[in-house]
Amino acid sequence: MNLFPPPPTDLSRRRFVQGIALGGAVAGLGLLRPANAWALTSPGQPTVLSGTDFALDIAEAPVNYTGAARIATTVNGGVPGPILHWKEGSTVTLRVRNRLRVPTSIHWHGILLPADMDGVPGLSFDGIAPGETFAYRFHVRQAGTYWYHSHSGYQEQTGLYGPLVIAPAGPERYPTDRDYVVMLNDWTDEDPNRIYAKLKKQSDYYNFAQPTVPDFFRDVRAKGMSQALAMRKMWNQMRMSPADLADVSAHTYTYLLNGAAPAGNWTGLFRPGEKIRLRFINGSASTIFDVRIPGLKMTVIAADGQDVQPVPVDEFRISVAETYDVIVEPQEDRAYTLFAQSIDRSGYARGTLAPRAGMEAEVPPPDRRVWLGMQDMMGAMAHAEHGGGRAAMSGMDHGSMDHAGMDHGSMAGMAAAPAPVVHHARSEYGPGVDMRVDMPRTNLDDPGIGLRDNGRRVLTYADLHTIGGPIDAREPGREIELHLTGNMERFMWSFDGIKFSDAKPVHFNHGERLRIVLVNDTMMNHPIHLHGMWSELENPEGRFQVRKHTINVQPAQRITYGVTADALGRWAYHCHLLYHMEAGMFREVVVS
Numbered sequence: 001m002n003l004f005p006p007p008p009t010d011l012s013r014r015r016f017v018q019g020i021a022l023g024g025a026v027a028g029l030g031l032l033r034p035a036n037a038w039a040l041t042s043p044g045q046p047t048v049l050s051g052t053d054f055a056l057d058i059a060e061a062p063v064n065y066t067g068a069a070r071i072a073t074t075v076n077g078g079v080p081g082p083i084l085h086w087k088e089g090s091t092v093t094l095r096v097r098n099r100l101r102v103p104t105s106i107h108w109h110g111i112l113l114p115a116d117m118d119g120v121p122g123l124s125f126d127g128i129a130p131g132e133t134f135a136y137r138f139h140v141r142q143a144g145t146y147w148y149h150s151h152s153g154y155q156e157q158t159g160l161y162g163p164l165v166i167a168p169a170g171p172e173r174y175p176t177d178r179d180y181v182v183m184l185n186d187w188t189d190e191d192p193n194r195i196y197a198k199l200k201k202q203s204d205y206y207n208f209a210q211p212t213v214p215d216f217f218r219d220v221r222a223k224g225m226s227q228a229l230a231m232r233k234m235w236n237q238m239r240m241s242p243a244d245l246a247d248v249s250a251h252t253y254t255y256l257l258n259g260a261a262p263a264g265n266w267t268g269l270f271r272p273g274e275k276i277r278l279r280f281i282n283g284s285a286s287t288i289f290d291v292r293i294p295g296l297k298m299t300v301i302a303a304d305g306q307d308v309q310p311v312p313v314d315e316f317r318i319s320v321a322e323t324y325d326v327i328v329e330p331q332e333d334r335a336y337t338l339f340a341q342s343i344d345r346s347g348y349a350r351g352t353l354a355p356r357a358g359m360e361a362e363v364p365p366p367d368r369r370v371w372l373g374m375q376d377m378m379g380a381m382a383h384a385e386h387g388g389g390r391a392a393m394s395g396m397d398h399g400s401m402d403h404a405g406m407d408h409g410s411m412a413g414m415a416a417a418p419a420p421v422v423h424h425a426r427s428e429y430g431p432g433v434d435m436r437v438d439m440p441r442t443n444l445d446d447p448g449i450g451l452r453d454n455g456r457r458v459l460t461y462a463d464l465h466t467i468g469g470p471i472d473a474r475e476p477g478r479e480i481e482l483h484l485t486g487n488m489e490r491f492m493w494s495f496d497g498i499k500f501s502d503a504k505p506v507h508f509n510h511g512e513r514l515r516i517v518l519v520n521d522t523m524m525n526h527p528i529h530l531h532g533m534w535s536e537l538e539n540p541e542g543r544f545q546v547r548k549h550t551i552n553v554q555p556a557q558r559i560t561y562g563v564t565a566d567a568l569g570r571w572a573y574h575c576h577l578l579y580h581m582e583a584g585m586f587r588e589v590v591v592s
Contacts, residue, residue: 019065019254019261047078050085052092058160059099065254065261070189072159079259080183081162088143088169094136096128103127107151109321110305110549113138115569118531120151123570123588127152143168144305145279145323154192157285157578165279174301176327177274184340184349186253186284196579199247203491206249209369242371244488244523245449247579248286250347257338257349265360266351272333278326282318285578288525289340290317290451294364296336298326300459304548309465316459317448319527319552321576335359343450345369370450376523379440379556420558422519423481428497434487436521440558442540448554461537464546470536472564476515484520484553491583499584508565508591516561523555527576532567550576565591
């Protein structure tokens with residue numbers, strides 16, 4: 001029985017995709033005219049606070065993104081909160097006052113700081129009680145683009161987030177004429193507690209793109225009746241769907257760009273010939289975005305705040321909690337659309353770069369939704385068993401992805417080298433785990449589902465090379481392997497089949513260099529964030545690739561990264577999809 005009747009599918013509800021022009025809590029979203037070039041801006045850009053001493057008020061305020069008034073959790077009255085502009089080498093003090101009726105917190109995402117300043121209730125501090133003020137104070141040891149958000153309940157979903165821009169102690173490596181933050185978020189008029197309850201009872205509640213009868217006849221024409229029937233049988237036996245790309249879709253989400261719904265059309269101004277830095281931040285609770293600017297080539301210059309060797313691209317995927325800095329150089333006196341479509345193609349956020357306010361460019365339709373392919377189910381097994389071609393049809397072992405019978409999507413990016421041996425923990429063999437990957441793929445050059453062979457130059461992790469190499473050149477002294485596990489039908493998520501409430505902490509020895517191995521035993525992307533320490537991603541040969549604070553692990557993929565345990569204390573380690581974290585994909589890391 002469906003306890004939650006699905007929302008109407010008539011697209012008079014297009015307001016959930018387009019939103020309305022009014023947007024968010026206007027107290028923090030007025031016209032800004034700062035003197036410094038990096039913040040040159042337009043109506044709708046959040047307030048900028050600079051210096052070393054900050055006062056932040058967390059409170060409720062009304063917003064209206066869909067035609068219905070709702071209450072958001074705001075920082076200084078804004079959604080998003082103000083851009084905080086720090087300077088590398090300074091010491092900042094941030095006095096956060098809680099004007100809510102419930103406890104709150106702020107986590108400084110990607111920032112290296114003492115554990116008691118990290119802002120995770122229950123691990124690093126007690127949280128901020130109603131009516132109380134907590135003073136965060138720490139030395140700023142890095143530069144780049146970061147963000148902040150609540151780590152209390154679902155406040156991150158209801159608006160408590162904002163951008164961080166940290167100027168380097170020396171000159172910018174890539175100087176520009178203008179500098180804009182482009183923060184992407186997902187807003188819902190629903191109570192997030194109700195969203196979570198729906199997902200627990202019916203995990204595909206928000207997925208309105210399930211395989212249909214026309215899809216079946218399309219497969220019959222392409223593959224023949226026997227393979228088409230076998231594919232349907234396989235998915236039914238697994239109780240999974242090839243269209244499981246996102247937990248929550250535009251049927252409840254309105255996608256925001258700098259706090260503006262698509263109809264609000266946030267606009268950044270420029271003069272033709274200028275060099276513009278765009279600091280993209282995915283501050284959403286649950287949405288992975290694919291970003292492009294039709295008519296403009298982007299040059300990626302930083303990932304997660306760290307400068308990289310420049311990479312020219314047409315498009316990039318930005319997973320939840322990641323940041324990318326790009327440079328664009330528009331030469332024409334025309335408008336350009338900033339287009340960020342959700343991974344499930346159910347909707348998009350959009351804004352505009354233009355020489356004059358009020359200009360707009362064509363907004364492209366979202367791309368066709370692509371179903372999960374064999375590499376998203378079976379990893380390297382798909383390549384090893386089937387030679388990179390069509391899969392042989394066979395039965396599905398619910399506990400292992402050894403066999404499969406579907407052939408949707410490109411086989412691009414499959415690992416040519418033999419897959420490494422994986423070690424499934426005994427705890428993975430239980431009701432909380434519905435699949436395991438025995439031969440995961442290890443390649444970093446796959447842009448991911450929906451972006452393969454799309455005719456555009458798409459960024460991959462293999463393209464990213466942090467300038468200066470690793471922070472710590474030591475070889476790891478030991479290895480910790482963890483598996484990203486889940487049961488999609490029951491909406492259970494975990495590490496090694498153990499949810500957070502039943503898990504023991506992971507222990508790092510202070511000062512050691514270690515290697516983390518993550519194996520994704522699910523068919524969903526998981527952006528994994530380790531607090532307090534850098535994650536230095538390695539290529540399949542074990543050599544340093546790129547330094548990040550959040551690493552997106554694709555379906556059926558194995559990745560490794562080095563960590564230097566130089567930060568004493570208790571730290572959070574989790575999937576940054578909010579509802580996955582709440583469901584149990586969270587661990588405590590203790591450095592001692």
